[in-house]
Amino acid sequence: MNFQENEPLFSSKLFLYLSRILVLFTFSIIFKSFDHTFVNDLRVMDVRGWTFSVVYVVFGLLVWEGAVWLARVLEKRIGGGSASRRLTVLCCALVLYGMLAAVGFGFLYAITDILLFHRYEAWESFKRLSYDLNFGIFMFYLLILTFNGIIYYYTAWKEYQVQAERLKRENIQARYDALRNQIDPHFFFNSLSVLTNLVYKSPDLSADYITQLAKTYRYILDKKFENLVTIQTELDFLESYLFLMRIRHQQSIQFRIDIDEKIRSKGMIPPVSLQLLIENAIKHNRFSSADPLVITVNSEDSCLVVSNHIRRKASTEISSGIGLENIQKRYALISEQGIEVLQADDMFIVKIPIITVT
Structure with a gap:
């Protein structure tokens, strides 16, 4: 019994x-x-x-x-x-x-x-x-x-x-x-400085920039009280965020995303996880239009893998303590699985578990 x-x-x-x-x-x-x-x-x-x-x-x-x-x-x-x-x-x-x-x-x-x-x-x-x-x-x-x-x-x-x-x-x-509350203002104020310069150069592009910025911040506000979101939902948010990054850095950063459709619809991760990993790569690596930083996001087994070449800056900004530590703690609070951080040769790789809810 x-x-x-x-x-x-x-x-x-x-x-x-x-x-x-x-x-x-x-x-x-x-x-x-x-x-x-x-x-x-x-x-x-x-x-x-x-x-x-x-x-x-x-x-x-x-x-x-x-x-x-x-x-x-x-x-x-x-x-x-x-x-x-x-x-x-x-x-x-x-x-x-x-x-x-x-x-x-x-x-x-x-x-x-x-x-x-x-x-x-x-x-x-x-x-x-x-x-x-x-x-x-x-x-x-x-x-x-x-x-x-x-x-x-x-x-x-x-x-x-x-x-x-x-x-x-x-x-x-x-x-x-x-x-989660630490994430809200993280990149918003940086984006405002870009918008200040852009509004005088291209009003149409400025309007698109404001639209994507609004979508980005609305996503953070809407998902603020959710522990998990589908990967597709996160990728839709990421599309707006990457638009902001392309405007800001032009051709200096390239993004490659290859995730299976089934994983997109069924798999779940904490909201804003991918954005934090991409922002972490941008913050700690040097890049230029002649030698762009390539950030790859793909699925592997039961994880999402975010990787980029290591090109350390001569002087790195003081970390705000949000990035990898934030994601690690969030996974520890909602799952027994944790993220995996690897440095192989000149590659920096982060694996975050895909959580399936039955």
Whole structure:
């Protein structure tokens, strides 16, 4: 039996009470079998034996509920105290309650045995406050409380797990949102400086530039609260971004994209991942119209591969900390898969996993 699939059954009140009845009935049989001072000739499964078990189970259920109620009342009244004080008061109260329950059961069974079977053995044991009788019942009471404590703390542990998992997800989402928020203004202000120069030279091209810039920034705003987007959606965004880069750098940068159509429509990646990798390549490499920087994006196995030749600048700008580290952290927050960064000969290669959602 799969416990997780049947957990609602195990957590139901019906299962709780049935388990209590089973435990109490088992204790009643054990008690009848070994406590000879209770009733010397009591047979375990005759009418009197069944009567004893029924009384024991019914009384035990009432005592059980009373112990739960007492624990709740004490927890409520001394909830503001220290943990040690609360535990001490609770244990002392339950021990005293257990003593009263043991005496109460001895009296109840003695009266029942007299009224129904005209037997006085139990009454004589009760009048003498028989150590075996009362201590035996008290020990069974403690066993019941122990069983109840296991159930209680298991339930509390499950609730703690659910709460901890919820807090973990909220924390992950908050960290992910913080990473995404870093992306918003990243290249926008750089683009404005290009537009300032372009608007005087070519009004028509400036209009196209503004349109593509608006599409780019709208994509970031629209996808801001999404953890994953399809690769095709990301490529549509990338087309607008690459238009801006071509205007800014002319023929100094070339882009080659070769991704299978099925992967485009089915595969998913965190939004703006490809843009960050391309921007990272542009930032850290030198290029010119005579010796352009070629950036390739293609699919390989279950990854997207972004690669370019390494042409390190003599003086590199101070990193803003967004690039590769940002992508790595975003993948760590949403998937067990991570990005892979390789430097082979004069090539810089980044592999980002394609995530499939079923």
